Amino acid sequence: MATMSQICPIFTAVFLLALQLCIGNKSCTIWSSSGHMVKRGSSFQVYCTFYCTCKRSMYSDHPPTPQNHEEFNSTTIYFKVLNITENRTYSCQCSCSLSLDSCGMDISTGYPPDRPKDISCIYKVSNDKSGDVFCTWKRGRNTHLKTTSVLCVRSVFGNHTSIDHECPRNGTDLSSVSFPVPRSVQLISVRVKAHNPLGSSVSSTTNYTLSDIAMPPAPVLVHPECSSRECIIRVHQSVKTDHLEIQYKSDGQTWTTFTSPSHSHQGAKAWNISLLEPYTLYNFQARSKLSTGLWSQWSTNISSWTQEEAPAKELDVWYAEPASDSKSLKVYWKEANNSISRGKITRYIVKVYNPNSTLRSESNIKCNATNYTVPFCANCEVAVLSSNSKGLSPPAKITTSYKQAKPPQDLQVTAASDNVTISWRKPEAAPASYVVEWYPEGHKLEELRWVRLSGNDNHTLITGIKQFECYEVAVYVFYDENSVGRTRFTGVTNLESAPAASPLFQEKVEGNAVTVSWTELPRSQRKGCITNYTIYLDSDSRPQMSYNVQASERMYIIEALSPASYSLWMTAWTAKGEGPAGQKVKLYIQQSQLPLLLMCGVISMIVLFFVCLCQNSGVKQRLWVFLQCLILDVVPDPANSKWAKECTQVKGKLNLQVQLSSSSVTKDEEEPILVDVEELPKKNSLTSIPTKVSLQHPSQTSQNPEMDPATHLYPLTTYIKSFSHDSDSSDHTQTSLDTNTTVEYISSHGPGIIAEEDQGEDEEEEEEFPEMLGFLPSHNVFLEPMDFGGKLTLDAVKIDCGDFFQNI
Structure with missing residues (x-):
């Protein structure tokens, strides 16, 4: 007979096999010490018992995350869950030779229901016999679980009979419910029960008298009939009421209430609403109330226009x-x-x-x-x-024909983010009204705005001011219909920065000046009020120059520029700083021709002055002598003349014989003219070439064989100074730099004699000095006839330019 120790293992194996067959191909069983619904924040254990010997593991959540479990016995493991705050899923798995599924369970978390509170009920009367009681309450916090709420009601009739009943259970997790109640019911008692798997709660009992919570249905309004000042409202009610209110308002206005007299109202009835404005859209609504209880809800709004009237006031x-x-x-x-x-x-x-x-x-x-x-x-x-x-x-x-009056004083501007406040001091004389106008700078005709104020005002708030926009403002004060004062100012803005761009400009070079013209910046690029413009001019030859121009100007002229190559650009300024520089433009200032033309004009005036001055005979003779000093190569040397060579007898005396070609000359004139000759010492260190002097006629000189050309009657000299007894100037005096050339030099009482005797020699001199003869005027300015007389000495005919300059 088998012993007990032999039967137990067999029994255990059979039991486990039978359990496995009953639950399917599962490798384990899982359960919780607190069940599958637990209170949030609680702690518990999750157990897993396995059916076979294998390596066991426990997981949680999705996807499964391994957990550190503990051994409970040889077949069971467990995991401690601490302070759970949300729904979780736990599973266990066994790795063995059998293909068995893992086991798992879902843990739901939540709270037991709070006690319902603040129960409120309204008896909505439907007709004269019945109505519906509508009750609401507060459930408390969310339980996160399926919660059932039940309203328990006890009704008390007139004969003090009470009936207990619960509201229908078809609604769960509700906070309101309604149920029918006959109008014969006088009192009701209500309470609320709440239940979920974690517990239940019951509210306190609330008692109501139905007449205190009775509410009639909302009235129905028929479309009103309106004139310019009043409207007729028709009100329809299905329940007899004792009080009626009608409200009306136009758009943007508050409600105005009309209350009807206290008497019974039922069916349709018309009400007259007066004191309305012409051509105005009005909204109407109504509500009613029984003798006691609550006001009904407001009816649906209806709207209607009142009729027109002629305009009441003049335009602004x-x-x-x-x-x-x-x-x-x-x-x-x-x-x-x-x-x-x-x-x-x-x-x-x-x-x-x-x-x-x-x-x-x-x-x-x-x-x-x-x-x-x-x-x-x-x-x-x-x-x-x-x-x-x-x-x-x-x-x-x-x-516009106003009489000028004293303008407003002490104007002040206070800017905010989207508005500007303009204030001023009231004048001593009481004004009738003010007008404040404003507009974006330069856009008065397009965007002019204004506000008209009474004489008691001393400030106004201007709204709608755009940021980064510059405004002009003017304040007008009207004392009467014909007297007005005005103060205008610009530069009003509520937000600004440096300009975003530079102005577009054009340049024009005229001589040594540059004209720069430009256009106003676009409004979007000004970023406020432009205070001034700056024109920059730069070159390699001089430091950079800048010119500040007022904001109202559109042109500027830069003058007195020296010839050079320049770079020109512009910038704009606001109170916040200077804007970026624009594109640089190259320009060139060339040398002016005006000084040269002016110099030519001055020289021409000087020449004309000397020409006019030389018309004087004395000046003309001195100038002729000065020209002879400048042209020394064409002045003959008197020491080399024929008559100087023939004078050999008396020292200091010359025998001058002149033969006149004219038949009118007398015998006395044919006699030789004695000329005193005085020897002058040499004034330079240079050795003079021997010169022969002759005062006789060429024919006489050639006929005298006794005259030795080599005889030196006087000291050697190169220059002879000649003075006439009739004038202080000599004529036709020439000095020759060539001492080897014999030149006749004859002084007579008239130039005609010289012309006849020296005609051949004059022609040769004209060919030798064409430039000098071409320089002299053709109208014989310097070659007028000159008288010769007196005695001629060598000192007299010697030419000394130094004396000429001394006399001048």
Whole structure:
């Protein structure tokens, strides 16, 4: 008989085999010490028992992550889970020869339900017999588990009979529920139960009197009928109520409430809503209430327009001042709001009146226009009117013939990110009104804006200011219809930086000056208010030059530039700094021809002056002597003349015989003329070549055989100075540098004698000195007849240029 120790292993093996067959091809069984639903933040153990001997392992999450398990016994392992905060999946696996699947389980985490609170119920009356109770409550925090909520209600009728019932269970995890209740029920008691796998909770009981929570249905409004000032509203109610309220408003306004008298209302009834504005779209809604209980919900909004009326006020009109040479005036107006226009504007009318208030012109303008240009006259008055289907507005009049008055003082500008505040000091005289205008610099006609203020204001807030934009602002103060003062200033901006580009310019070179002209920077590149421009001029021969020009200028002239090659460029400035330099342009300044022309003119004037001066005989003779000194090679030497060679007897005396060719000469004139000759000492260290002097006629000289040409009657000299007894100047005195040439030199009482006797020699001299003869004037300025007389000595005929300069 088998012992007990032999039966146990067999029994265990059979049990395990049977268990494996029952659970399928699983290698293990897994379970948790706290079940498959646990509270978040709790700790527990997960166990795995294996059916075969193998290497065992435990995993968690997806994809499976190995976990550090511990051995519980030979067939079981476990893993400690600490402070679980979310749903997890755990699995175990055994690696053995059998193809067995791993085992696993899902752990759900959550919280038990909180106690419901803040139960609120409303009895929505449907008709005179019944209604629905609608209850809501707060469930508390999210349990992360499937939670069921049940509303338990006890109703108390008039005879104090109570009925307990629960709300339908078809809704789970809800926070509101509704159920029908007859109007005969006076009281109800409600409570809420909440339940999930981790626990349950019950709210406190709340009691209600149905009349206190009763709410009628919302009224139904019929489309109203409106005139210009009132509307008739028709209200329809399915339940008899005791109170009714109607609200209305226009766009952008707050609600205005109309309350009906306290009496029963049921069915359809009309209500008159008055004190409305013309041509305005109004929205209407209504609500009602029983004698006690709650107000119904507001009805659906309905809208309607009131009818039009003629415009109530004149337009807000302004104008752009005409330029000095303009023959037109641009008038602007603002589109009036509905409270002023009181209808849809169909057109604008612009009228121009003469100073005597007679109509000069009238123009109809389209309804979408906001400005119009009219012919300008100094004292004309312009009126602008608006028109709708009911009539015309009062005329808005403007004129430019204002009397100048004291302008606003102490203007201050405070800039913010998107607006600018303009403030000023009030004048002593109380003004009637102010007008503040502003526009981007240089774009007045396109983007003019303005605001009209009362006489009590001393500041205004300008909105819509663009960043990196420069504005011009003007403040006008009106004391009466004909007296106005104005202060205008520029450079208003709320944000700026250095310019983003340089201006485009053109250069023009004229002589030694450069004219630079440029255009304004585009608005997008100015980055604020331009304060000035800088023109740079650079060359290799001189330091770089810069010229600052005001922002209002568009041209600049650089003068007195020396001839050179230059580089020119420009930059623009704002209060934040200088913009980038533009493209450099090469230009060249050439040498001016004006000094040369001026010099030629001066020389011509000097020559003309001397020509006029030489018309004087004394000046003419001195100048002729000076010219002879300059041209020494054409002046004959008196010591080499024939008559000087023939004078051999008396020292210091010359026998001068002149034979006249004219038959009118007397015998006395034929007698020899005695000339005193005085010897002058040599004035230079150079050795003079021997010179023979003769004062006789050439014919006489040739006929005297006794005269030895080699005889030296006087000391050797090269120059002879001759003076006439009748004048202080000599004529036809020449000095020859060639001492070997014999030249006749004869002084007589007239040039005619010289011409006859020396005709042949004169022709030779003209050929030898053509340049000198060509220099002399053809009208015989220096060659006028000269008288010769008195005695001639060698000292008298010696030419001394030094005395000439001394006399001058």
